[in-house]
Every structure is written in structure tokens, then in C-alpha cells.
Amino acid sequence: MKLILPALTATVLFGPPALARATDRHETQATHAAVQKVDPGFVGHYYLSGVMETGSELLLREDGTFEWFMSYGAVDQVAKGAWAREPDAIVLRTASPSTDKPLFTFRKVEPWSEAAEDEFLRRLQEKAEEQVYARCPFLNAATDVAAAPAIAMDSPGSPPSAEALNADAAKAMNVAIAARATAEKLVVAEFDGTGDKDRAPGRLTAAEAMSVWEAARWDAVDAARKAGLPEPKFAPPALPPACTLPVPRSARDLLESQWTGGLGLRVFDMASGQGARDVRVRLHLADGNEIALVTARRGLALVAEKPSSAVVGVDLGADYAPGRDQTIAISPTASGIIHVTIDSGQINAPPFETLRLLIAGRALLFEAMGRGRYERP
Numbered sequence: 001m002k003l004i005l006p007a008l009t010a011t012v013l014f015g016p017p018a019l020a021r022a023t024d025r026h027e028t029q030a031t032h033a034a035v036q037k038v039d040p041g042f043v044g045h046y047y048l049s050g051v052m053e054t055g056s057e058l059l060l061r062e063d064g065t066f067e068w069f070m071s072y073g074a075v076d077q078v079a080k081g082a083w084a085r086e087p088d089a090i091v092l093r094t095a096s097p098s099t100d101k102p103l104f105t106f107r108k109v110e111p112w113s114e115a116a117e118d119e120f121l122r123r124l125q126e127k128a129e130e131q132v133y134a135r136c137p138f139l140n141a142a143t144d145v146a147a148a149p150a151i152a153m154d155s156p157g158s159p160p161s162a163e164a165l166n167a168d169a170a171k172a173m174n175v176a177i178a179a180r181a182t183a184e185k186l187v188v189a190e191f192d193g194t195g196d197k198d199r200a201p202g203r204l205t206a207a208e209a210m211s212v213w214e215a216a217r218w219d220a221v222d223a224a225r226k227a228g229l230p231e232p233k234f235a236p237p238a239l240p241p242a243c244t245l246p247v248p249r250s251a252r253d254l255l256e257s258q259w260t261g262g263l264g265l266r267v268f269d270m271a272s273g274q275g276a277r278d279v280r281v282r283l284h285l286a287d288g289n290e291i292a293l294v295t296a297r298r299g300l301a302l303v304a305e306k307p308s309s310a311v312v313g314v315d316l317g318a319d320y321a322p323g324r325d326q327t328i329a330i331s332p333t334a335s336g337i338i339h340v341t342i343d344s345g346q347i348n349a350p351p352f353e354t355l356r357l358l359i360a361g362r363a364l365l366f367e368a369m370g371r372g373r374y375e376r377p
Contacts, residue, residue, distance in 0.1 A: 038085065044376045137207070176217050183210050210237070264300055284311065
């Protein structure tokens with residue numbers, strides 16, 4: 001059987017929301033008309049057994065339609081269509097994707113929420129951190145530089161004394177403090193351009209110094225634990241303001257009046273129960289301005305700044321749905337999350353066209369998967 005990854009999961013496979021089920025009515029009627037022989041004795045919910053690391057379910061309905069799901073490793077697949085009884089097999093035939101209805105559908109506008117604000121703050125934090133690392137590449141400290149100097153221990157075979165462990169902890173503490181001071185000096189020199197461009201062989205770069213500091217810090221923590229001492233708390237190296245990472249913020253730590261976000265759009269796949277990434281979004285504002293966005297995590301596209309006027313229309317499109325770009329008019333919306341669904345069944349090829357399952361008593365044999373058997377509880 002040819003396997004195709006449609007990027008779907010079984011989250012709502014056997015219990016889809018009413019909205020999704022209503023949109024499938026045309027397909028269900030079309031596939032039902034193609035059914036030749038439905039044997040009531042095989043109607044039911046089947047589970048696959050006999051195949052390692054593979055989960056699969058099959059639902060055969062009385063009306064001659066079926067739903068099928070398989071999870072194999074990181075690949076999840078679903079299929080719908082019609083089933084029929086032949087003398088020695090149950091035959092599944094998938095329905096051709098329908099393209100006579102809109103790919104995107106406007107659903108509603110929800111008020112801006114704490115979850116939306118948290119996602120907005122997370123993206124701001126991520127962008128700010130990227131800018132800091134771009135300005136200060138030495139913060140990406142190398143991991144393959146020389147480690148901190150080895151700490152002297154008692155000879156092998158004899159347990160170290162308390163005095164030796166305390167001495168080791170003190171020495172490790174001093175090494176870490178010195179490594180931090182060196183890192184601070186080299187970072188400032190490299191950032192402001194006063195560092196030695198023709199440095200002598202063996203002299204650390206700022207990135208190497210940062211890595212040595214991290215290694216020394218962990219060595220000091222480890223030495224303190226072995227000595228039974230409290231874990232040392234080191235302040236991070238003092239860096240130029242432009243190289244200091246911003247402190248993460250959370251919506252729950254802010255008053256609603258302090259929230260920085262306020263407008264976004266989410267594209268949701270009803271079939272998978274997940275947000276749809278990489279959807280191109282263009283918001284049309286009442287004053288004629290436009291805002292271009294792309295959906296990302298959770299299918300969300302968020303507006304970075306307050307728009308100049310309310311949104312009155314939305315253009316939607318995706319590279320994985322060529323020729324299916326669409327424009328949707330909405331009531332003027334100045335804030336909140338605009339919810340749109342995508343009918344992924346129109347663009348995802350089914351994992352098979354026809355699948356024969358041989359009848360073995362009450363079981364159905366899945367020969368494409370070796371010793372696989374579909375059985376009802």
C-alpha cells in the first residue's frame with residue numbers, strides 16, 4: 001500500500017465537530033451511492049493487532065461509509081470513503097477529494113485572551129533573542145573548547161576527606177569567578193571593537209571564554225555538592241546592554257490593560273484538530289491599508305502593532321494549496337482572534353484508492369502489513 005503523509009492525526013477521527021460533519025454530507029452521499037453490497041455482519045469498530053509499533057482503527061458504518069486511521073512512527077494517516085462486501089474480502093474505496101466548496105471558511109471572532117497574549121509575548125521574546133544573538137554571536141558559546149582546569153582529588157582508592165572536598169569546592173569557586181571575569185572582559189572588548197584582532201595563539205575568543213565560564217560554573221556546583229555544601233549561586237557575566245537577553249514575560253504577570261497584543265488570525269484544520277501552519281494571510285483594513293502575515297505555531301498569525309483601522313477582509317492562500325487562494329469579507333474587527341477553518345480533505349491525497357481486507361471469520365486480514373488483523377472488541 002502506498003503511504004502518503006497528509007499531516008493529520010486521529011484527534012477527532014471518530015467524533016468530528018458538527019461543523020465538520022455537515023461539510024462532509026455531500027461526500028458521504030456520493031460515496032454511499034457507489035456502495036454495492038453492505039454486509040451488516042461486518043459493521044463495527046475494528047482495531048489492528050499483530051503489527052509492531054503501529055496503531056490503526058477502522059470504522060465500518062451501516063450506511064456503507066467507513067473511516068480509517070493508521071499511525072506508524074511519526075506518520076499519521078486517515079481515509080474516508082465507501083466499503084462493500086465481496087465473497088472473500090471487505091473492500092475499502094476512498095472518496096475523491098471534493099473541490100466544489102470553499103477551502104477556507106470564516107467561523108467567528110473571539111476576544112483577545114491570556115493564551116493569545118502569552119503566544120504573542122513568546123514570539124516577541126523569540127524575535128528579541130534572535131536579534132541579541134545576531135548582534136553578539138559570541139553568546140552561542142562553543143561546546144568543544146578546553147574545559148576548566150581539573151580539580152585535584154585524593155589518590156584513587158581512598159575516599160576524599162572532608163577537608164579535601166571543601167578545598168576542592170573553594171578552588172572550583174575561585175576558578176569559576178575568574179572565568180566569569182575573563183568572559184566579561186573579552187565580551188566587552190569583542191563587542192566594542194577594542195579586542196586584539198591579531199591575538200596570540202592560545203588566547204581565548206569571547207565565545208570560548210563564555211564556554212569556559214559555563215563549564216567552570218558547573219564544576220563549582222558539582223564540587224559543592226560532593227562536599228555537602230549549599231549550591232553556589234553565581235551571577236551571570238555582566239554584558240553590554242545590547243548583548244543582554246530580555247527577561248521573559250507572562251500574561252498572568254500583567255494586567256489586561258498592560259497586554260501588548262490584540263489582533264490575530266487562526267487557521268484551524270477541523271480534520272486534525274490542529275492549527276494550520278504556513279498559510280499566507282493578508283488583512284484588508286477599512287482605511288485601505290493591508291497587513292501581510294503567515295500562520296505559524298498553533299496556526300496563529302499575530303499582528304505586531306495596533307492596526308490603523310478595523311479589518312474588513314482577509315486573503316488566504318498556501319503553497320501546499322496551489323490555485324486555491326481565497327478572499328473572505330468579515331464584519332469590521334479591530335481586536336480579537338479571527339477564526340478560519342481549512343478543509344484539508346480537499347488538498348490531501350488519500351493514503352490509498354482501494355484496500356482489500358480478506359475475511360477470516362470475524363477478523364479482517366491486512367496483508368499489506370504482514371500478520372495484521374482488524375478485529376472488533
